[in-house]
Amino acid sequence: MCESENMTKSDLTGSKDIFRVGVRVPPFWPEKPAIWFAQIEGQFAISNITADTTKFFYVVSHLDPRYASEVEDIIVSPPADDKYGRLKTELIKRLSESREKKVHQLLTHEELGDRKPSQFLRHLQHLAGPKVPDEFLRTIWSSRLPSNIQSIIASQSSSPLEVLADLADKIHDVVPKGQVAAASSQVSDVLTLTKQMTELVKQVEILTRKVNDLTRPGRSRSRSSSRHRSQSRSDVHPTCWYHYKFGKKATKCNQPCNFDSENPKSSQ
Template sequence: VGALPPKYAVEVKDIIMTPPSDSKYVKIIDELIKRLSASQEEKTRQLLERVEIGDRKPSQFLRHLQNLADSSIPETLLKILWMGRLPKSIQVALTIVKDSKLEELAVHADNIADASGPLLPQIAETSRSDTLEAMLNLKISQLTLSINQEIATLRSDVAAINSRPSRNPDSRPSTFRSRSRSRSRTLHGANGLCWYHWRYGSQSRKCKEPCTYNSGKRDWSSMTTASETSPSPRRLFITDRTSQTQFLIDTGADLCVYPRSAVPDR
């Protein structure tokens, strides 16, 4: 017993702990062979579990399993192994008649397979599913790459715009302003005024023909200003050159007198 490897000793631990009264070594060897050797039924079951239906009809697949099995495999186990290898759609349909005999189930399975089209191998279904998943992953990867490229381009454009120097509207060339100013001075309003009178009105000191500002009025140039030569330096007159009438400008003097003789009769 001491020469028995540990992995085998574990299998017959119960016999080692409570050995029989006689032939204990023979008992240990027999139990090891029995416990470590798979039964013929187990070997056959493992063989049948690795068999796929392929392109066979359900009834053909059943006969193939029956040929591989021997009398040690009960019909109930063969039924379970056979139905477990059928396509899922046929398995679901057979649940209605699952209590029928195995041969009858095979006939029903053939009818269902004929109605639903040719059977595809299970491995083919798995391969097709894997292919579709791979194609979907490829499309997602391509879409993600395209989106990342668009984002990178957009960021580059924004960075280029931000790096440009800002343009000041007032920093245009002086020649442009000069041309604009010279052109604007030649413009006339809708009422026929020159640019100076249109811009400054009565405060204008210049005029450019044609201009209708003085039409029907006194000539602007006929109004002049002159300083009074009297001792008081704070009085200022405006003389109308046409009538030679003087008008006193209120400059803050204490007294402002307008001669009665200069007042026209009412």
């Protein structure tokens, strides 16, 4: 909102004219509320506004509803004293991201994307704030760069961070833009093939165990011994067990059997 410049009437005795400059309130900046308050306080100083209540209502009248709702309790029930100071403190506190959240975002979410390496570095510096060491920031920044740039940055360990950012930009401009995407696609293909090979190895292991169970030495010997005993018994006693044991008195017979009821002795 911009108020026109007003001038009080000068008296006829030649006293100095008194000018009052209107407050030019900049658009609210939710990402940087502290800077916005610094700007509006500059306008208060130019306009010679010192009253706490006047400052308070200037700010309230220029807040978007979604940001005003963040300090609804103060707007609806302002304190008796220092209304403007309380509103400023709470609005900055509630809208500004905590340093911990910024560092968490720095560590877990930020990627190079379409930015140049130097732009990405400045973005990380903004998120980290002034208290994060350059060496730590350098590690995070370089690890998010394409592998061909990482290898060159790693060989320049003694260079300042700004010099490395300029070097990374030059490499980034030379490397074809599709190379990084192609590399990502190749990595994805390799991971898919690796997964398929792992499944095949598991299936082969299962089949191998089944074959080993079927061909265990103990089982083979048991079957072989059983067949050997059957064959030996058949060779020694061509008659079935019943006729061999009971002769003509046998009431049962298992084939093959060559028992001769007329001549029992010849069958034995």
